Amino acid sequence: MPPPPAPAPADAKTKIALDVNGEPVEVAFAPHKTLLEVLREDLSLTGTKHGCELGECGTCTVRVDGMPVLSCLVLALACAGRRVRTVEGMAAGGKLHPLQDAFAELGAAQCGYCTPAFLLAAEALIAGNPRPDRDDIKRALSGNLCRCTGYIKIYEAVELAAARMRGERAEPTPESLYGVR
């Protein structure tokens, strides 16, 4: 079998303009690149992770125009003129977003690799449903895999953050942090 042809030169770049975390950005890249690749490799936003690059694990979740999407399945070209939100855009002015704060407080981030994706998926959920119950949360996060936590601290963190975002004074239960003694 003859060897396959060499790949097309990678220097044929296309430039697009988009909004990333509230800032206008222009970026040039090879047109076959995914949003995941452009975020990580061309914009140095390595907070967005990858677990399969096949759309199976949810680890690369970001928000495009508010919707949670798998950035490994979205061509960056398709994001021209759109609003992209990554984990880097969540904390503001040196203060954690309420979801980030609740994840840190409850230990919902263990290895932290899937965490950015869960945060963005949860943020999109709360944006559309400020009072999600446990089943709402399970459904909204069912496309995101986590191997460390068993998801329980993640549910509790989303509930805690949602309550605080509604202006309620909410604290984790002692059983959540210390177990039943």
Place this chain on the structure above:
Amino acid sequence: MASAERGLRVVGKALRKVDAAAKVTGTTKFADDLFLPRMLYAKLLRSPHAHARIRSIDTSQAAALAGVKAVLTGKDLPIPFGILPVSQDEHALALDKVRFVGDPVAAVAATTEETAAAALARIAVEYEPLRPVTDAGDALDHPEPRIHDYGDLGNVHKLIHLEFGDVEQGFQDADLVREDTFFFEGSTHLPMEQHAAVADWSADGKLTLWSSTQTPHYVHRALAKVLELTPARIRVVACPNGGGFGGKSDPFSHEIVAAKLAMVTGRPVKITLTREEVFYCHRGRHPTLMWVKTGVKQDGAITGMHFRSLLDGGGYGSYGVASTYYTGALQTVTYHVPRYKFQGARAFTNKPPCGPKRGHGTPQPRFALEVHLDKIAEQLGLDPAELRLKHLVPPNSITANWLRVGTMGLGRCIEKVVQGSGWKDKFRKLPTGKGIGLACSSYITGAGLPIYWNPMPHSGVQLKCDRGGGVTAFCGSTEIGQGSDSVLAAIVAEVLGLDPLDVAVVTGDTDLTPVDLGSYSSRVTLMTGNAAIQAAERAREIIARHAAAQLDVSPERVAFAEGRVFDVERPERGLTFADAVQLAEAAEGTVGTVGSYTPPPSPGKYRGAGVGPSPAYSYSACVAEVDVDPATGIVRVPKIWIAHDVGRAINAATVMGQIEGSVYMGLGEALMEEMAYRENRNVVHKIPSLLEYKSPTTLEMCDVVTYVVEDPDPNGPFGAKECGQGPLLPVPPAVANAVYDAVGVRIDEVPITPEKVFKALRRKEKGEPGRFGPAGFPDIAWPAPTRVPPPWEGGDGKAVPLTPGASPGTTRSRKPRARARGQ
């Protein structure tokens, strides 16, 4: 430890982890997040054959491709390596043979990942296929062609035979003797982060490797060996791991290849595995066939136990020898076993190598033992919880196989889950389709012996006290998400009266940190914790001496708390920690200390006694509730109650996370996770993707009620024992026992899939035994036993000579298929 006597201000609290902010903002730098100037990208060419000789490799077309900077094959890295000294059987790139589909054969470094991939397609490899060995039974039946030219017998890698007392006498003394066979399917770690490594070679002959590894010390050793570099010029940095679970504990081909490519090209080289490749790295749970025979008295007291295991090891040794010993080691630390015999075998097969996955070699026998006991309890008409409670191993005792048990909180664990779950009102009383099951377990808090036997410490900590009041702790421990950095900071903060955020931690870097053996065997909290206590107490002693002089009191009266150093009898008289450090520094120079930890020697002195000893054993009890649909066999687990004896929680929230995460992973193994291979002779992995390898999503995960039991162990820092692996172990047997309670069929193998439940139910309907599981255990030519009298028979932990004329072992009769599945 003296520190444990004082009131605790940090230890035991549910504090935020020291890396929590970095984790939730996405700023933690995992290995693939590193980008160095002029960095090249590497890819590996992997074998499409399960078992084949390599006739020739032609890399010329690949090397000629524009953008390709280097191509390597096996002859460039001819020195073998492996995690265990007895299993140096891997090559970074196959030398003359491939042993599984996915075995690395050649490597390319190029300016882009796409170019590297294109170059791989231009490498021509001529293979001579050999008969592949598909599973452990096949390995027994086919000693030739051998996968490796070493091992105990044909394609059997390792054979073990240990005897602690006369089990036959134990069976004669019994009122009931029962035999069962079980099978535990292999599963993989599935960390969300794919393995990645970045290597950099500097012109002065120094190599740096950043890697997602749990064991930088062993990678350091392997690089030095294979690359023939002095270890002093190699720096291995363990990046925070995006999940490990044991899957990043071996030195890997891709790490060595990245380093060699950096040396050859003089440029930084990154390699990131695809998800498919992560399945080929594997080192996961060994598929294990087990047979257990136990004699019991009417009250459930065990009179003797004989346990056999047969492990499907895959293509290389990895940790497999240790894994095999582990399948026989911990049966004795939960319930009193006066006489015990273990025979274990590990086979080489042409599949990705198995190794240590969370629980390392112990979830399989624990599944067998706990289901076996459930059956025994039913035959004796005893409540399975009562049976267990009555025959617990006493604390501060030595087991038949010479393991020293310290504190033992299993009784309290059982009581918690029995009470919390409403066990007594539910067991054998729920409507058909609903069931409840109980199981228990124990796990080591670190292995008592290092992988390379030597008299040096297992963990070291250095402290530097800054005149600004900050303290930096340096330790080789590796943060894999379990919270080891936070444990280190918390313990130093506790001893020196600081806030953990005032303690900087530098970990997992062979240039900067003293050796810690790595994040495996649930060893880090205990071992680095004890090393950290020693280092911090030494710093406290220096600082206290000078603060005492300033305060004009004796050093014993000096206390450390809330960032102050003060007279404990007149707390208002004191100075800030920073001022106290400055006094000490002015008097003695830079304030720095070291601490280290070596586990206590084990009482077992026989060959094989190296696996099983631990400074402390954790204990867990679990009750699972299930819903089984008799029409489909689908099992749902709505709720699990888990109690875990952690000795003492260093960080309560982290302990909760470890227990819940263990339950999750155990649930996955109980219901769905399996490394499955195509049934044809190519032994191709069926499902090397995250979509097809089923693991629990939010929709399958159960509710968990967690009871934290604290029975402080004198060997643990502040009494702490492990919690990261043990709570996984009781989950699969608890689910299996609950399925029986629900629909009256025994599923003696995991995962408990709908198909297996359905088949067992149909058999039961037809009047056959309502069971799904292996039919039997093959005959194996076991070696003569190592006989070690148990402590109560006057032994001293050493083997005794075999009596003259004793049988050197049974001869194996050949059977066409050793493991008949689905019987």
